[in-house]
Amino acid sequence: MAGAVLNSSQLPPGPALATTYEGVGLDVLERIVPLVDYLEIPPDSISRTQAGRTALRPELLDQIESVTHQVGVIVHGVGLSIGSFDQWNEPYIQLLDEFFSRFTPQWHSEHLGFTTVCGENLGTMFALPRTEAMLELVSERIRRIQERYKVPFLIEHIIHLISDAPADYSAAAFINEITSRTGCGLILDAYNLECDRHNFGFDIAAFLDELNLDPVREIHLAGGFRHEGVQLDIHSQPTAESTLDLALDILPRCPSLGVVTYELLKEAIPNLGHDGICRELTRIRKVITPC
DSSP states (O other): OEEEOOOGGGSOSSSEEEEEOOSOOHHHHHHHGGGOSEEEEOGGGGEEEETTEEEEOHHHHHHHHTTTTTOEEEEEESSOOTTOSSOOOHHHHHHHHHHHTTEEESOEEEESEEEEETTEEEEEEEEOOOOHHHHHHHHHHHHHHHHHSSSOEEEEOOOOSSOOOOOSSOHHHHHHHHHHHHOOEEEEEHHHHHHHHHHHOOOHHHHHHHSOOTTEEEEEEOEEEEETTEEEEEEEEOOOHHHHHHHHHHGGGOTTOOEEEEOOOGGGHHHHHHHHHHHHHHHHHHHHSOO
16 A cells, blocks of 8 residues: 655645646646645546446556655545435445555545435535534534544535525534534635635635634635636636635634645646646745745
8 A cells, every 4th residue: 555644754844735636647747746745636536437337547546656755645525425415425435445445645535515416416516504414414424434544534615506595503613513523624725715705795704713723634725717707616727816815814723734735627737737837836835835
């Protein structure tokens, strides 16, 4: 099993830097590895389905293993659908099993949302209703994940595509209850918060004041674009200055923070270019590194 955890002597001052790697090729990998401390791997994006079975692509696992002597690995899932009322996505669990059989990541994480209903894929991800019933369901599933994989598990809040349903908890209180009941960690996504502020008038300052920031282990950065007045959570651009400013406001308030991750979709690479991605990683490193 390949080691994918860095010790503290290998890390720079301040939070470590990570970026998404979706198996887009050794040419990209060779450019970004010298600039980061961790690769964030989405198992969904490095898998393929053949004859009705979904499995990780062995050639992409070989690529990742080839650089684990230089960088650590963290796992960030999309397809678990942890909040589906009937069941989570078992094929995603099988992908995690396969990944963990070969690597030991620093931690792994999943979005606090759902992508399937009655087994039907929605083609997008919706935020969870903040009810006591959902809180109990998600907490129980998190405990099952923690028992199965012996590395820390983190959850990430997501953007809202539609207005909230009537809720038993505020957005921050709901997350506080989950982290309190399960001991799981938390990812804060600065760009997600900005999307919700633009689209729904979300009060970021009030949310952060109410949120227990002690479990925050990772902060996400990304850049997207606006379509017909809606700010979209599509990781396709350099990080806006406003997003960086928000992240810098959050950083010193998170005593357990370990990693800042610049997220981008593989579809965005031709637009950003290899040089553009490297410039963005260098820019973010400079911003988050203490003087």
